[in-house]
Amino acid sequence: MTEQENIQARRSEPWRDELRRGMKAKERGERPRVHMPELDAEYRSHSLKEEVNLGLTKEQAMFEAARCLDCANPTCMEGCPVNIQIPSFVKNIECGEFLEAAKVLKETSALPAVCGRVCPQEKQCEAKCIYIQKMKKEPVAIGYLERFAADYERESGQMSLPELAPANGIKIAAVGSGPAGLAFAGDMAKLGYDVTVFEALHEIGGVLKYGIPEFRLPNEIVDVEINVLRKMGVKFVNNCIVGKTISREDLLNDGFKGIFAASGAGLPNFMNIPGENLIGVMSCNEFLTRVNLMDASNPESDTPVQMGKKVAVIGAGNTAMDAVRTAKRLGAEKAYIVYRRSEEEMPARIEEVKHAKEEGIIFHTLHNPLRYEGDENGRVQRMLLQKMELGEPDASGRRKPVAIEGATEWFDVDQVIVSVGVSPNPLIPSTFKGLEVTKWGTIVVNQETMQSALPEVYAGGDIVRGGATVILAMGDGRKAAAAMDKALRN
Structure with a gap:
């Protein structure tokens, strides 16, 4: 069979x-x-x-x-x-x-x-x-x-292509091959533009490849979607860091009439607590990227991950669920979600929480790390957790976690994966002179058109939102394509 x-x-x-x-x-x-x-x-x-x-x-x-x-x-x-x-x-x-x-x-x-x-x-x-x-x-x-x-x-085996307008010869660049960049490229190709997508990594797909494990989204599925875009005429350039390998001025000098910045939010956040520099404490971004793109589950690879036996993932979003379930698959005997709120407030999809529980993931809710301590070799050995309770709802609508005074406990771990959010990649905001940037490092755009302070530069996805879903990023890409097309025609 x-x-x-x-x-x-x-x-x-x-x-x-x-x-x-x-x-x-x-x-x-x-x-x-x-x-x-x-x-x-x-x-x-x-x-x-x-x-x-x-x-x-x-x-x-x-x-x-x-x-x-x-x-x-x-x-x-x-x-x-x-x-x-x-x-x-x-x-x-x-x-x-x-x-x-x-x-x-x-x-x-x-x-x-x-x-x-x-x-x-x-x-x-x-x-x-x-x-x-x-x-x-x-x-x-x-x-x-x-x-x-x-x-x-x-x-x-009967893959179709959407209807394409006649080629107009106008060159357009998309920076980043995640969902926002791919959606933008697809719509611009349908409208007849000559689209090139620039990707910093060696694989095309952005967060779809490095951030989501194959047990949830197989790479083969992503590759098929990308190949449809190729057949529509979209070009892809990998290992190219816009803002470093080439500049905005280089793109304009090469004849690109519009640029869509979709470089994502690949800068991991940490909690800035003692012990975060210990061996065995890493960001969720690093962990998933190494496993998904760099064969880190293979001990013979150039960048293997030394998997602990008691692994704690801090956070409870979809990325945290991806990380803890990956850790379980890589041999963790005990894999924990440590979250400062209750399960009811978890931002992860209900389906992902269900799957994690079925796979034996242990949920340690209403606890928040205060510090990590290591052994004589500098590897994380345990963490001090603050017990929490829920107060009034905050701006997100979720009940705010409040520390219970004097209620702490030590918890043995030999690996910690921190998944408490991400910040925008700072390269485009810092090298595209003239962009307006928020205090969080996101690019300011007109929300109706996704156009930035630089007339030829549009932006969408996590570089604007700071961290969002695949479909919201795609919506930004579509909105930017429609607005850029209108501007170029006028």
């Missing part, structure tokens, strides 16, 4: 009974939401490369698509930052027109297979579904269906 046949078998066998129950429920007038097949938790917690979610079968996808109520006013679209025609692609799936569904997605999204996997649909399009808004039931699984359509097209 081939690997693809194995995957199909895993998808189908455990879910046939559920599908039968679903069909009977539909006959009774009920419409239960399908559940995504997953790898067994014990098995997958030792597999760094195999994807946890296995995708829907054709039958599951068509059944789920049939739950869509064909709203006269499809509020789901209000929650989509890239304006996908959700009812259209969902109805195509219901009718079995899977390739047509994929074409609808590509009209507005450069990365449908990526978005179907990592976007927080539960906070965006699905949160606006009439089922949840009016009927207090589970929404249509829009994210599952998006992934299904994109995967079906890829596996069919």
